[in-house]
Amino acid sequence: MNTKDKIMDVALHMFSERGYEAVSIRDICGSVGIKESTLYYHFKNKKDILDSLVNKFKDHIDGLLSHISEIPEKPSKKLKKSDVAASKLIDTYMMDSYLFDPFCNLMIRLMMIEQFHNDEIRVLYEKTLFTDPYNIYMNVFRRLSSQGVFPEEQVESIVRRYHAYMTMLTFKHLLNGDLTDKRKKAYAKEVHELMCGTLI
Amino acid sequence: MNTKDKIMDVALHMFSERGYEAVSIRDICGSVGIKESTLYYHFKNKKDILDSLVNKFKDHIDGLLSHISEIPEKPSKKLKKSDVAASKLIDTYMMDSYLFDPFCNLMIRLMMIEQFHNDEIRVLYEKTLFTDPYNIYMNVFRRLSSQGVFPEEQVESIVRRYHAYMTMLTFKHLLNGDLTDKRKKAYAKEVHELMCGTLI
Amino acid sequence: MNTKDKIMDVALHMFSERGYEAVSIRDICGSVGIKESTLYYHFKNKKDILDSLVNKFKDHIDGLLSHISEIPEKPSKKLKKSDVAASKLIDTYMMDSYLFDPFCNLMIRLMMIEQFHNDEIRVLYEKTLFTDPYNIYMNVFRRLSSQGVFPEEQVESIVRRYHAYMTMLTFKHLLNGDLTDKRKKAYAKEVHELMCGTLI
Amino acid sequence: MNTKDKIMDVALHMFSERGYEAVSIRDICGSVGIKESTLYYHFKNKKDILDSLVNKFKDHIDGLLSHISEIPEKPSKKLKKSDVAASKLIDTYMMDSYLFDPFCNLMIRLMMIEQFHNDEIRVLYEKTLFTDPYNIYMNVFRRLSSQGVFPEEQVESIVRRYHAYMTMLTFKHLLNGDLTDKRKKAYAKEVHELMCGTLI
C-alpha cells in the first residue's frame, strides 16, 4: 500500500471510531509513520482526506448498485420461507458486499457520526442507509413476487417490514466495535430468524 | 432561568447539533453571554457540563419509567387496530413525553453522536433507545393481549415488529434538524399507518 | 504601559523595520514577554494588530489636522526668506508633530512597506504623505501670501516646489534606521537651506 | 524563454507586488508550471533568485550609465524652456530606458519594498533612485549650461529642483499598479509641465 492509501486507511479507522473532529492530523501521521508535513504532500488539508474517503465510497457504492441491477435472480422452483429470507441477492449484496465489507462498514459508522456536522454526508447517509436499501429490497421482493412467492399486493408491506428489521438490526449489531465474524454471524442469524418468524 | 441552567440549555443545543468535541467553552459562553472564567464557577470543567446533562436525562427517564409502571391502561371494550396502534400509553409516554419532548429529543441526538466517543453514553443510548422501549412495548402489548386483543403467543413478534418500525422511523424523522410540529405529525402519522397496515 | 499597548508598541517597531509578513507573532510575544496565547486575548488575530495601529494613526492624524485648521498664524511684520522656509506652522506640525514624532515616523515607514500589500494602507499612505501635506502647504503659503509675502499667483508653484522637496527629503532622511537627533537636524537644515536658496 | 528566465520573470513580478517574504517558492513554481524541486536545479535557494535579479539589474544599470556618458548631446542653436525640460537625454535615458522600462520599473518597486529588509538592496536603491539620477541631471544641465542656456551658478539649484520633482512624481506615479501607457503619459506630461512652469 502506498502512503496515500495508508493515510486514507488509517484516517477511516480513526474517523469511524472517534469522529472527524476528534482525530488530529498528528494522530493519523503518528499511526501511519510519517511527519505531518508529508501528509500535506498527499492531501490539500484535513477535509480533503474526508472528501477522498467519501468519493471512494460513492464510487464503491455506484459499482455495487450497477452490479445488482444487471444480475437477474435465477427463478427457483420451490421457495421456502427461509429461502426468501435469505434471498441470495440480499445476502450477497446487502451483507457480504456492503454491511460486512470492512470499508463500507467503517464508512457507514463514519457517516453516522458525521451526518450531524456535514450536509454532504447527511445526504449520502440517508441515501445509502435508507433509500438505496429500500429500493433494493423492493427490487428483490418484486422479483420473488413475480415468481409467485407472494401476491403482488403484499410486496410493499413486506418490504417495509424487512427494511425496518434490517435497519434496526444494523444499528444494533454493526455499528460499534470491531466487525468480528461472531458479530456478523449473530446479525445474519437474527435477520433470517426474524424474517422466517414473521414473513407473511 | 439562572446562569447554570442557561449554560446547560445552550450546551445541550450545541452539543446535539455539532457534537461535544466540536463545541468550545467559548461558543457556549458567547451564546449565554458570560465570560469563560465565569463558567468555571458553575462547572468543574467541560466534561462536567456533559455529565450534568446526562444525569439530568437519567433522572428524567427514571421519572417517566416509574410513572409508566404505575398507571394502568383502562380496559376498553372493543379495540380496533387503530386503537392498538395508537395505544394511549405509547402515544403519551413514548412520543409526547419522550421522543417529542424537547429536552429528551436533543439528548437522544446528543447520545447518538457521543455514543462513539463515550462509553457511559453508549450504554445509556442502548438502554434508552433499544432496551427500555422494547420493555415498554412488551408491557403494553402484554396488557392488550390480556384484554384479549391478541393471542399471547403473537405478542413477541408483534413487539419486535413494532420496535423495529419505531426505531427506524425515529432515525428517519426525529434526529436531524429542528423538531417542528410538522415533523412530529408526519412521524406520528407514519407510525400509526404502518402499524394499522401490518398489525396481526 | 499595559499589555495591549506594549504589544502595539513592539509590533509597530518590528513591522516598520521588517514588514508585517516578516514579523511573527512569536517574535512580538518574545519581545513583549508574554505567551502567544496571551496575545490572542488582546487581539483577534495578527491582522487585528495592524488594523489597531492603523486606526490609532488615523485618530492621531485627524487630531493634528483639526488642530492645524484652528490655529491662525500670527501676522509677522517683516518676513525674511528664512522665516518663510521655517514657517512655524510647518515646523511645528509637519516636523515636530508628524515626521519627527516617533509614532508617526514609524507608521510612515510601516505604510511605505505595506502600501504594496494592503489597499487600505495604500490609500492612507497617499493621503498622509501626498494629499494632506500638499493641502497643509497650500493653507500655509496662502496665509503668507495674504500677508504680502508672495504674489497670489506664485503660491501654487511655490507649494509644488516645497512639496517636492519635503517629499524627497523625507524619503532620503527619515525612512530608514533610527530617527536620531542628528538625522532630524540634518533633515531640518536641508529643508530650510533648500527653500532659502530657491524661494521666489 | 528558458525555465531559468521564466522563474526570474515570474519571481520579479511577484516580489515587486507582494514583497520577497510574502512570495513562496510554491507560488513561483505554480505560476511557472514546474515543481518546487525543479527550481532547485536552477537556483541554489530562494535568496539566490533575488540575488540573480539584483545582479541582472546592476548589469542593466551599468550598461545604461556607460551608454549615457558616451553619447554627447547635440548642441542645439536655440533652446526653449520646453526643450530643456524635455531634454532628450533625460527623456531617453531616465524615462524610456529606466523608469518606464518594465524590468527596471519592477526592480525599483522591488527595491523599494526590500530596502527595509536587505542592506545590499538599500544601498542599490539609494544609488539608483537618488545618487545616479542626481549625477545624470548634473551632467545634463551642465552641458546645457555650457551651451549658454543657464548661467553656471544656477545649475545646482535647478538640478536640485528637477531631482526633487522627478523623485516625487516617480513615487506618485510609477510605483503601484501596472505601468500602463496612460500612467506613463501622465507622468511625462506632469514632469514637463512642472519644469516649464518653474525653470529659471
Added chain:
DNA sequence: TATGAATGAGGTTTCATTCAT
C-alpha cells in the same frame, strides 16, 4: 532537466483551564 516524496522548523490560531480580584 525534471519530479515525487519526504522532512524539520516554524507559522497562526484555538482550546480548556487557572487564579487573583
Added chain:
DNA sequence: CATGAATGAAACCTCATTCAT
C-alpha cells in the same frame, strides 16, 4: 457571581529545502 488576564498544550497548515530517481 463574575471577570480580566494569563497560560501550556495542541490544533491545522506552510515553508524552504533535500535527495533518490
